[in-house]
Amino acid sequence: MPVTRPESAPERQNGHPGAQPGSKPGGRPAAHSGGHPGGRPGGHPAAAVPLDARVVGATPRARIAVPLALGWLQALALAGVLLLVGGALDGILAGEVPNASSVILMGALVVATAAAAAVSTVLVQRSKNSTERALRRLLVGQLFAVGPLALGRERTGSLVSTATASIDRASAYRAGFLGPIIASLTTPLLVLAVIAVAIDPLTAGLLLLLVPLIPLIIIGVQRAFRSSTGAYRRSAGQLSAAFLSAIQGLTTLTLNRAAARTGEDLRERGEQNRRRVMRLLAGNQVLILAVDAVFSLAMITGAAGLAVWRLGDGAITPGQAAALVLLSTLLTGPVDIVGQFFYIGMTGRNAERELSAAVAARPVSDSAAPAPAGSGGAAALELRGVTAGYERGQTVLSEYSLRIEPGERVVVTGPSGSGKSTLLTLAQGLLAPREGIVLVGGEPAGSSPARAALAVVEQTTFLFTGTVADNLRVAKPDASDDELWAALAAAELGEDLEQSPDGLATQVGESGLSISGGQAQRVAIARAFLRDASVLLLDEPTAQVDLRSERLITRALAKLAEGRTVVMVSHRPTSILAADKVVTLEATATASSHSAAADGSPSGPPQHPGHPHGRGARR
Template identity: 40%
Template sequence: MRRVFGIFSASTAIVVALSLIAAAGTAGLVIVLGEGLDELMAGRRLGAPWYFSAFGELLITTVATFLIPVVISHHTQELTEHHRTKLLKHYLSIGPLAVRNAGEGELVHAAMDSVERSVKYRSSFIGPAVSAVATPVLILCFIAFAIDPLSALLMLIPTALVPVVVLGFQQRFGSSNGEYRRAQGILSATFLDALRSLGMLKLNGGSQWMGKRIRQATERVRQQVMKLLARNQLILLVIDSSFAVLLLSSAALLAWWRAGTGAITPGAAMSLVILSFLMLAPVNYVGSFFYIGMTGKAAEKKLTEIAEIPMHRSMANPLHVDLRHRDLILDKVSASYDNEHHALSGVTWHFPAGSRTAIIGPSGSGKTTLLRVLQGQLEATGGSIRDAHQAMGSATLKANTAVVEQQATLFGLSLRENLLLGAPKAGDEDLIEVLQEVGMGSWLAQQPGGLDERLGESGARLSGGQAQRISLARALLAQRPILLLDEPTSALDVQTEEEVLQTLRAINRSTTVITVTHRLGLLADYDYVLVMDQGQLIQAGDREELLAAEGYLKEAMDGFRQRTAALHTSSPAQPGEEN
C-alpha cells in the first residue's frame, strides 16, 4: 500500500484531512451561532450574510462527515485483500514444511483474525485517532483567533495532558495483548485439529477429549478478552475523569470570568463552552476504540513475526535431474513428524524409470508417509534419495512429482483455472486433450460453460469419480516424470473405479507411477510391490516373485482369493426362503 511520509496510507491521510475539515466546519458554525446570539441580544436582525455563513459551515461539515465512512470502507476492503494476498503468497513462498513447523492453525488464525484486526487498526483507528489528537489543537486555534487568545492559552494546559495519559496507558497495557493473541492462536489450532480429525475422533470415542481441549482453549481466550475489556474500561474512566471534567469546568469558569470582565461577549462565551465539548468528543472517540488500537497493534506484531519466517530449504531451486530415464533410488531413508518417533525407518529401494509400483500394508504402516517424502512434503531425517548421479532434496522431488490424493483437491473456480494449477502455461487445446485422456471429454461437451464451467466449492458440482479424474488430469498436465497416487479409487464405486483404472493403465510408460493402495485386486497392473509395516519395508520386489515366495503378500493374496471364491460359490437365497 502506498504510504504518505512513511507513516500511514494515502487513504488514512484523507480520513485525517476530512475529519479536521469536519471539525473546522463545526467550530466555524459554533462561532457563527455565537455571533448570531450577540446580534439578537443587541436587538438586530440576522442578515443574509449570517445565513450564508451558517449554511456554508453546515454544508462543509455534512459533506466531510459523509465522506469519512465511505473512504474508510473502501480502504478496509482494499487493505484486507492486500494483506491476505500478501500473506498467502508468503505461505506459498516459504513452503508447506515451514508452514507445518510454524503451526498451521496459528497461521490460519493470522490470515483471518489478525488481518481483520490489523485492517481495523489501520483503516478505522489510526486516521480518527490522529484527527482526534489534532482536533483539540485546531479548536484552540479557533478560540485563539475568533474568541479570546488568553482563554485558548489557559485551556491548552488540560488539553496537553491527554496524549500523555493515553500513551502511558497504552504502553502499560500493550504487553497484555500478547497473552490474548497466543490464546487465540491455541484455540484456532485446536479447532483446526478437531475439524481435520472428526472421523477419527468419532470412531475412537475421542469426542469428549477433544471437546474438553476446545473448552479449555475457549476459556483461556474468554479470560484474556475480559482482561482487555476491563483495561479498556479503566482507560475510559481515566480519560473521562482526567480530561472531561477538567476541560469542561475550565471552559465554564473561563467563559464566566472573561464574559464578566467584558473581555468577550455573551455569544463568544457560549461558543467557548460549546467548543470545549467539541474538544472532548474526539478524545472520547479514542477511548471508545482503544480496544481496537491495542488488539490491532498486537495483530500487526504477529503479522510481522510471520513475515519474518524464512523460506524452508525445500523451496530452494531444484536440481536438474532426468527421472524419465534414470531410476529413483531410496537409500536407508528415515522420516519423522516430531523428530522423536520414526514414521519411516531405513527404507531402501529403487524405482526403475517408467515402472509401476504398488505400496501396500496395514493402516499406519508408513505408506502415506513414504509418499509424502517422495513428493517433498516431508523431509527425510536420515538416508538419501537420489538418482544414479546425485542426492535430491525436497525442492527437486517436488519439481519432479505430480500427486493425486485420496480426496481430490479442487477449488471453487472454473474448470480451466483448476487445471492450470498444474501447468499455468497450458493452452485450451492441451486442457481439452488431457480431459479426453482421462475420460472427461463427453462430460466437457455437455457443459454450457465449457472450460469456464464453475465447479462449485471444493468441486461440489462433480461426482467423486469426476473430481478424481479432473485431479488426475491436472497431475498429467504437469508432465512430471513421477506420478504419485494415494488410494486414488478408494472412495469410488465399481464402475467409476474401473474408468479411472483404465485411464491409469493408459498413462505413457515414460512416467513412473507409484501407488498406495489397500486393494489387492489391483496389483495385477503393477510391476513391483512394496510391503510396509511399522514404518519399515518388510517385503519388496517383482510382483510375481513375491507372490511365489512365502511372506505377507502371498498370505494376503491367498486370503483374498479364498474370500472371493467363497462369494462366488455361495448360493443366493431362493424365493420363499427365510434369510
C-alpha cells in the same frame, strides 16, 4: 454403481483435535521450516516479531492522510460555526439582526462539516476493504510459497483465524483507525490555534497545559491492557482452532465416543474465553468512564472558568465567552477514542504482529540451487549429494545421490522412517535440501518448469468441496467434458460416474467424504492423466484401499505409467517385480539399488550403474 462411500471402505485421515494437518498415516511427522503462520516463526512469540513492511504497506500512506485531512477540515469548519454562533450572540445582545452573509457562511460550514464526515466514512470503508484484499493476497501468496510442510505443525483453525479475524482487525486498525485517531489527537491543537487567533491567546495557552494529558491517557490505557489483550487474542485463536479441529474430526470423535467429552472441553474453553472478554470489557468501561469524567469535566469547567475570568476582565465579549465554552467540547474529542483504542487499536496492532509473523515464514524452495551448466543429458530426476531433514538437527538423508533416467520405472522401498516419502517431497520442491541439489528434468526442484513436469498421486487424496469436474479441472482448467470423461475412463472411474445421475456434476463432499477412498484415489489418477506430465510420483497409492479398489487403481496406474518416468514408493511385490530399478533406503546403513529384472528381489546386490549411494538415509 452409485458414487457413495461404502461402510466398509477404509477411513481416510481428515484431521482430529490435536492432529497435525501435514502429518501422514504411519507416523510420518509433519515438517517444520523454521517458522509458520499463526504468529510464531522459529518458536518466538508473535509480539517479538517486527512489523513486516508488506503488512504495513497494504495501506498506502495516502489512504491514511486523506481521512486525517478531512478530520482537520471537519474540526475547523465546526470551529468556524461555533465562532459565528458567538458573533451572532454578540450581535443579538447589541440589538443587531444577524446579516445574511453570516447565515449563509454558517450554513456552508455546517454543510462542509457534514460532507467531510460523510466522505471520510466512505473513504475509510473503501480503504479498509482494499487493505483486506491486499492482506489476503499477501497471506495466501505466502502460504502457497511456504508450502504444506512448513504449515504442517499449524492447526487449521489458527490459519483460519489469522486469515479472517486477524486480517479484519489489522485492516480496521491501519485503514480505518490510524487516520481518524491522528486527526482526533491533533485536533485540539488546531482548536487552540483558532481560540488564540479569534478569541484570546492567554486562554488558549492555559488550556494548552491540559492537552498533554491526552497522549498520557492513551499510553496508560495501552500499558494497562497490553498483556490482557494479548491473552484474549491467544485464547480466542486457540478456541477457534480447537472448534474447527473438532468439526473436522467429528466422525472419529463419534466412533470413539469422544464427542461428548470434546464438546464439554469446547464449552469450558468458550466459557473461559467469555469470562476473559467480560473482564476486559468491564475494566475498559470503568476506565473510560473515569477518564471521561475527569478529563472532560476538567477541560470544560476549566474553559468555563477562564471564560468567566476573561469576560470579567473585559478581554473577551459574552459571545466569545460562549464560543470558548462550546469550543472546549472539541478539545475533549480525543478522550472519546480511548474506547476505540482498546477495541480497534490494541487488537489491530496485535493482529498486525500476528500477520507479520505469518508472512515471515521462509519458503522451503528458497535454497533451490540452479542447474549446473554443461551437465550433459538431463535426468528425469536427480539428487546430488543431498542432505535433508525436518526438525533442527534431525537428518533424514545424508550426502545422498540418485539418478533416474527418462522412461525408467523405479520403486523405492525401505523400512518405515528410512526416507522414502522424503525423497518424493524433495522432488516436488516442498522441502529444500540443506546441502546438495535436486533436479527434475535438469531444472531445480520447486521451480515452475520442474513442477510442470510432475504429476503426483499420494497415499490419501485431498478433494475440494464441489463436483468431480471441479476437482479434475484443478489439473487442467480448460479441459472439456470429453477430456474429463476420457481421463475418468483411463482411471477406471468412468463406469462409476456413468451410473451416477449427476455424472461429472457428482458432489464429492467435504474433503471427498461423499465418495469412497478408492474412488478418491482414482480421481487423483484422472487428474494425473489430465496433467500429462513426464514424471509420475506415486506414494503408496494403494495403501489405504480395499482389494477391489487396489486392482482398479493398479490397472489405472499401469495405463498412466505408459511413456512416463515413474517413481513409486511401495512394498508390494507386484510393484517391485514390474520395476526397472529398485531403490532400497536403509534406516541405519546405506541406500542401494539394483535391477529388479535381475533377480526380482529387493535385497539383491546393486546392479544399476547409476545406483544411489550415501550414508545414514533415514526418515
